[in-house]
Amino acid sequence: MVFAALLLTGCADPRSPAFEPPSVPIAVPVLSSAMHATLVKDERTNDQKVTSTIREFSTTTLTLGDDMLSPAAPVIFASKLLEQGAVNELQTPVVLRIFLVSVWGRSPRLPSQTSMPLFLPHVIVFLPVALPAQTNEDVRLPEPPSGYSADLLSVSVSGEVAGVEFSAKETLRLDGKVNSAQIRELVNLVATDAANKAVAAARTKATGIER
Numbered sequence: 001m002v003f004a005a006l007l008l009t010g011c012a013d014p015r016s017p018a019f020e021p022p023s024v025p026i027a028v029p030v031l032s033s034a035m036h037a038t039l040v041k042d043e044r045t046n047d048q049k050v051t052s053t054i055r056e057f058s059t060t061t062l063t064l065g066d067d068m069l070s071p072a073a074p075v076i077f078a079s080k081l082l083e084q085g086a087v088n089e090l091q092t093p094v095v096l097r098i099f100l101v102s103v104w105g106r107s108p109r110l111p112s113q114t115s116m117p118l119f120l121p122h123v124i125v126f127l128p129v130a131l132p133a134q135t136n137e138d139v140r141l142p143e144p145p146s147g148y149s150a151d152l153l154s155v156s157v158s159g160e161v162a163g164v165e166f167s168a169k170e171t172l173r174l175d176g177k178v179n180s181a182q183i184r185e186l187v188n189l190v191a192t193d194a195a196n197k198a199v200a201a202a203r204t205k206a207t208g209i210e211r
Helices: 030-034 073-083 182-206
Strands: 040-042 052-055 061-065 095-104 114-121 122-133 147-163 164-173
Touching: 030 073, 040 073, 073 095, 073 182, 095 182, 147 182, 164 182
Parallel strands: 040 095
Antiparallel strands: 052 061, 061 095, 095 147, 114 122, 147 164
């Protein structure tokens, strides 16, 4: 007698992230003179320069790199420095160490399936059995109000000028999917704030007077 084992597997649909990278880079308005400015020395790590997605149990973290920002982060920051009239203030380039744009979101609940063995004489059959979906509550997260929730949008900019560190960061809690306009607005806000602090730090260093 020939014994056969039949294996049937069931697969759940892959979890959909709360936010996918846009189909085209997010355009951030800059001064034309910033395109070739040498005000900024880019010392960011490589992982900040390339868009990446990390998917975990019920969350997705998307980091937008230079490939998803137009122009790239150093040019955006240089433009903000120029807007502050920093050309005469800066004796050395501003070191840019962090320019991080990230979206943390929760994925919707999805049913899951697994394979359960059914023992018959001389035969083992694996049958797909639907199990209760693991919910966001299982990891102590409230259920998204509309299926998806791009919950946290964060932009962080920091670096050093004339040996003095500066930094700026803002995080927004949003209901529903974040959009490109919201990202552009927060990038502008935080980059401007960081540029203000960088120029203030340069002035303080030059004059020895804290402003």
